[in-house]
Amino acid sequence: MATLTLSAVRKQFGSTQVLHGIDLDVADGEMIVVVGASGCGKSTLLRIVAGLETPSSGIVRIDGRDVTALEPADRDIAMVFQNYALYPHMSVFENMAYGLKIRGQAMPEIKRRVAEAAEMLEIGPLLDRKPRQLSGGQRQRVAMGRAVVREPKLFLFDEPLSNLDAKLRVQMRAEIRRLQKRLGVTSLFVTHDQVEAMTLGDRLVVMHAGRAAQVASPMEVWGRPADTYVAGFIGSPAMNFLQATLAGGGTAATLKAGPTIAFADGARPGADGTPLTIGIRPEHVTVSPDGLPLTVDLVEPLGSETVIHGRLPGNEVLVARLPIAASDIGAVLPLTLPASAFHVFDAAGVRMGG
Amino acid sequence: MRKKVIFKGIALPWLLLLPQLVITGVFFFWPAGQAIYGSFLREDAFGLSREFVGLENFRDVLADPNYLAAGWNTVVFSSSVAIGALGVALFLAVQADKAIRGADAYKTMLIWPYAVAPAVAAVLWLFMFHPQIGLFGKALNGIGIRWDYKVNGDQAMLLVIMAAAWKQVSYNFIFFLAGLQSIPRAVLEAAAIDGARPVRRFWTIIFPLLAPTSFFLLVVNIVYAFFDTFGTIHALTQGGPGQATSTLIYKVYVDGVQNLNFGASAAQSVILMAIVVALTAVQFRFVERKVHY
Ligand SMILES: Nc1ncnc2c1ncn2[C@@H]1O[C@H](COP(=O)(O)OP(=O)(O)O)[C@@H](O)[C@H]1O
Ligand SMILES: [Mg+2]
Numbered sequence A: 001m002a003t004l005t006l007s008a009v010r011k012q013f014g015s016t017q018v019l020h021g022i023d024l025d026v027a028d029g030e031m032i033v034v035v036g037a038s039g040c041g042k043s044t045l046l047r048i049v050a051g052l053e054t055p056s057s058g059i060v061r062i063d064g065r066d067v068t069a070l071e072p073a074d075r076d077i078a079m080v081f082q083n084y085a086l087y088p089h090m091s092v093f094e095n096m097a098y099g100l101k102i103r104g105q106a107m108p109e110i111k112r113r114v115a116e117a118a119e120m121l122e123i124g125p126l127l128d129r130k131p132r133q134l135s136g137g138q139r140q141r142v143a144m145g146r147a148v149v150r151e152p153k154l155f156l157f158d159e160p161l162s163n164l165d166a167k168l169r170v171q172m173r174a175e176i177r178r179l180q181k182r183l184g185v186t187s188l189f190v191t192h193d194q195v196e197a198m199t200l201g202d203r204l205v206v207m208h209a210g211r212a213a214q215v216a217s218p219m220e221v222w223g224r225p226a227d228t229y230v231a232g233f234i235g236s237p238a239m240n241f242l243q244a245t246l247a248g249g250g251t252a253a254t255l256k257a258g259p260t261i262a263f264a265d266g267a268r269p270g271a272d273g274t275p276l277t278i279g280i281r282p283e284h285v286t287v288s289p290d291g292l293p294l295t296v297d298l299v300e301p302l303g304s305e306t307v308i309h310g311r312l313p314g315n316e317v318l319v320a321r322l323p324i325a326a327s328d329i330g331a332v333l334p335l336t337l338p339a340s341a342f343h344v345f346d347a348a349g350v351r352m353g354g
Numbered sequence B: 001m002r003k004k005v006i007f008k009g010i011a012l013p014w015l016l017l018l019p020q021l022v023i024t025g026v027f028f029f030w031p032a033g034q035a036i037y038g039s040f041l042r043e044d045a046f047g048l049s050r051e052f053v054g055l056e057n058f059r060d061v062l063a064d065p066n067y068l069a070a071g072w073n074t075v076v077f078s079s080s081v082a083i084g085a086l087g088v089a090l091f092l093a094v095q096a097d098k099a100i101r102g103a104d105a106y107k108t109m110l111i112w113p114y115a116v117a118p119a120v121a122a123v124l125w126l127f128m129f130h131p132q133i134g135l136f137g138k139a140l141n142g143i144g145i146r147w148d149y150k151v152n153g154d155q156a157m158l159l160v161i162m163a164a165a166w167k168q169v170s171y172n173f174i175f176f177l178a179g180l181q182s183i184p185r186a187v188l189e190a191a192a193i194d195g196a197r198p199v200r201r202f203w204t205i206i207f208p209l210l211a212p213t214s215f216f217l218l219v220v221n222i223v224y225a226f227f228d229t230f231g232t233i234h235a236l237t238q239g240g241p242g243q244a245t246s247t248l249i250y251k252v253y254v255d256g257v258q259n260l261n262f263g264a265s266a267a268q269s270v271i272l273m274a275i276v277v278a279l280t281a282v283q284f285r286f287v288e289r290k291v292h293y
Helices: A042-050 A092-102 A107-120 A136-149 A166-183 A194-200 A218-223 A228-233 B011-039 B056-063 B065-100 B104-116 B118-128 B134-142 B153-181 B185-193 B198-227 B230-236 B248-258 B262-290
Strands: A004-013 A016-026 A031-036 A057-062 A077-080 A154-158 A186-191 A203-208 A211-216 A240-247 A252-255 A260-262 A275-280 A286-301 A306-312 A316-322 A332-336 A343-345 B041-043 B050-052
Touching: A004 A042, A016 A042, A016 A211, A031 A042, A031 A166, A031 A194, A042 A077, A042 A154, A042 A186, A077 A136, A077 B185, A092 A107, A092 A136, A107 A136, A136 A166, A166 A194, A186 A194, A194 A218, A203 A218, A203 A228, A211 A218, A211 A228, A228 A240, A228 A275, A228 A343, A240 A316, A252 A275, A286 A316, A306 A332, A316 A332, B011 B041, B011 B262, B041 B056, B041 B262, B056 B065, B056 B262, B065 B153, B065 B198, B065 B248, B153 B198, B153 B230, B185 B198, B198 B248, B198 B262, B230 B248, B248 B262
Parallel strands: A031 A186, A031 A203, A077 A154, A154 A186
Antiparallel strands: A004 A016, A004 A057, A203 A211, A240 A252, A240 A275, A252 A260, A275 A343, A286 A306, A286 A332, A306 A316, B041 B050
């Protein structure tokens, strides 16, 4: 159990800057999910915390102690890899006992801890098997078990669920969450899957091209995204972005699609005519008789709801998630965009107020 | 899953097998048959007639102190060559692997020669150890070590061991490097996080994962040292001084070609043949079973 602090962590591979100064404070027992598109530097960040990579500059502290220069072995952490990285020549028991043996634990203690972890993860009957005799889900559990028995200060997960099929992934996700809460071990979990991120994290770090675009709780990230990247990345289907300009002395926005709509949450700074981006989530769009006409060009029925893609006047693309039965392609639906659901971003894509 | 092809007639399969069968027949079964046949015969002193003597050649050979000495030489020689060639190759491969892990260009370049080279390399190594190796000895004598492998049997043995081992290092190196490269990086990283330092990682992760490769190479190296080092020994020491570097394979040549003792030489060949068959059988059995991942 420990805290983790990253201060201005940068990483360069040759001339490529992969991390542009990451700052992060993780509280004791917290589960932080690092989420972002592939290649944005998530694994690099995790590997720096693990000690498998050295940062080009910046400091990593575990429990207040500067560990930047320490070997992985001296950091008292455990990591679960995407492809499990089990020792192929060792039995499940030996895999789990390896780290304990190296740390000089006595055999009875090792046996006790392995048995305990095995019971917790329901892999007791597999202890004598070799990794190659296990299914993907079982390997995943063994990899978890190997991390758990160590009772480390920090759990690191690098996309541990992405090799599992959809059903197992959901099941393991819940299990990891339960386990982490029960053990209370501070954790850093890397994923590219926003649903995984939302459901697992106490807080999210949304990464974009080597920067932490936003660090906040899942609901905060969803409700008040810091910029258009985060807004578009979190939520499915993705948020709509409509072109607009500031109007009414900062109290309203004139959409390219036509109407001028007053903000529900106060004025924004700037002169009238300043270009804006208005974000609105598909599920916040409503149907009403006097709404904007949407010409439907794609319909995705989900059962209880329907996702409708179409175009507003001004050729603006809009996706709406509506509790109505599917309508026909080419039909015109009158839609209302409630001001209370607006996310206002400036020309650079940064959130403005509200 | 390999697809099973079923031929209708028997002509085509035989036709397809024919070239291989002819080659195996002419270059293996025929001489092997000759050797087995010859091992039961004895020529008179002038080579004019042969008579059937049963197992007498074998009895004589196995009772001959020179043969037993050559056997002991072979044990010393082969185990030293195998251990030396494997140890040096493993060391080099580990160093190379550290330097080039992940660098695909290097990897390809280092493994490439194996695909092209065997024949070319063999000739190269042979030339490097041709008798005019004076260079080496001169330097040693220069620094005050009395180096003369033509007189000193132990030095002669050391020399042929080094020459033969060196010739085999590159072969082993390629296999070890390929073996090292096939160990997933994440497995080693997991061990590092589990607290294992480099030396411990080597002995508990890398070495066991290389075991199938090592075992395969051990057998290949022993077979090499037993049967494929005639040229090296012949070029360097001719089995001397005295019998100091005469191994079993070399003695076959000496007795058969130089001493024209046809029966004894044939009997020795048959014994060697039995050894290689046994080694191959051991290899097949173990390699099948020992691969544990
Ligand atoms: N060892 C390395 N050498 C050079 N470039 C690297 C190395 N590791 C990662 N990168 C680069 O850094 C970027 C981020 O990689 P990574 O952290 O693995 O991304 P993610 O895990 O978010 O998909 C990628 O563009 C990748 O090519
Ligand atoms: Mg990654």
